[in-house]
Amino acid sequence: MTKRNRYTPEFKSQIVLEILKEEKSLSELASQHGIHANQLRQWKNAALEQMPQLFTKENKKQDQLISDYEDQIQNLYAEVGKLTTQLSWLKKNLALKTRKERLDLLDWEDSQLPIKAQADLLSLNRSSLYYKPVEPSQEEIIIKNRIDELYTKHPFFGSRRIKEHLEADGLLINRKAVQRHMREMGIEGIHPGPNLSKRNMQHRIYPYLLRGLQIGQPNHVWGIDITYIRLERGWMYLVALIDWYSRYIVSWELDQTLEIDFVLEAVNHGFSQARPQILNSDQGSHFTSPQYTNLVKSAEVKISMDGKGRALDNIITERFWRSIKYEEVYLNEYTSPREARKGITKYIDFYNHTRLHQSLDYQTPSSVYYSS
Known part of the structure; x- marks a missing residue:
């Protein structure tokens, strides 16, 4: 069984500082340190949430409250069975959560509920959790940059016409790869598909209210x-x-x-x-x-x-x-x-x-x- 990595508070603090500096992207830092980007995002969110406490006089009281709460959690796990704990944990954390919100609920340092069990309870693909982000290749960056230029100038271009222009520039690529890059960039040609990102057909589409509308003042x-x-x-x-x-x-x-x-x-x-x-x-x-x-x-x-x-x-x-x-x-x-x-x-x-x-x-x- 692979030993779970443990990170010191000092190490986490240093990583959070690197993230906040924005000198490197999240994927670069994740690749550099061999830590999943979701874990880095959790550390950053935790640091930002706790930062105001550094400037209050209630630190000791807050620490005591946190300590008391953690003791209660420990007692709870000691009193209830594994199945009851998992079902309670799932009921509390899973309802109406997006995938990102479910990813944020993962506790990589929880010794009582392994990541495998957490992933199953949260309906997450376990293999994707251990994926180490790879920095994009220079070829991918060049292609996406050129797609961006073409789409900005011609927002009605679809993947077929963008592919033709890329090939005219000497960038050999098939249409499926162009479509994949466009999805990753969050764009699709205005015709025949929607303007920016892929629609979710399960969600309601609202009507266009601006046809014939005279916009006569700010905040209209x-x-x-x-x-x-x-x-x-x-x-x-x-x-x-x-x-x-x-x-x-x-x-x-x-x-x-x-x-x-x-x-x-x-x-x-x-x-x-x-x-x-x-x-x-x-x-x-x-x-x-x-x-x-x-x-x-x-x-x-x-x-x-x-x-x-x-x-x-x-x-x-x-x-x-x-x-x-x-x-x-x-x-x-x-x-x-x-x-x-x-x-x-x-x-x-x-x-x-x-x-x-x-x-x-x-x-x-x-x-x-x-x-x-």
Whole structure:
């Protein structure tokens, strides 16, 4: 039986600091240290949750409460049988959880409930838990970067036409590989499929509410979308909420995965500043998920979704993606997530407050957004 790795608090702290510095991607750190990316993410989340306690006077009391709670857990495991414990653990933690949420529930250092048992209870594929992330090859990065350029310029291109252009550039690749790369990047051609990410057919598709609508003031309609941001040795994903009247970027987030959390964070941040009457998106799985739709509806905001195969339904957001990529991303080779975050932060500030827009009579988005 393989001995379970044990890591000291000092080691975990050092890893969390490396993650927060964003000098390397999560996959790079996971590969470097031989630790699963999900475990690294758990350490980071735990550190962020406990950080406020460092600045309070209640540390001792909190430590005692934690110690008492841990003692109760130990007593509980001693009193009940294995089957009862597993069923109770499953009932408490599994209900209505997404795969990411179930992954986050894994306790790699639990000596009483092995990872194999936890994976079975959480309906997770055990083989995928021990997969060690491999950094993408230079060939894969080149191909995905070129796909991104083609898709940004021609969002109506599907996998067939992208394959033809790649081959014209001397990049020999079959269509299935192109489709796989596009799925991993979170994009599909506007025709014949949906605009950004693969739809979940089990989730409700909301109607498009903007046809013939005159948008006459800020916070009438916002758009939300996700795009691929390339790095020197990988990539990140950018989600943005845009006020369609003023072109103002209300909120945005960057992440290294396509998990839904960063989308929800961007929406929450946007709603903390203002609430639109309508929030428009494509029919991607992020925007049809209950986590997203329930969040939007709870804010009393109407949900609108692009029609299938309609390139013009999201034209304002598509124009912003072209602007940020041609004016910032393609001009810089980001060497790390931190560098990408710094560059995009600077560009969005420029876009909102300095860049004059012809469609706004050569005013800035911020001046139009805040003056109306």
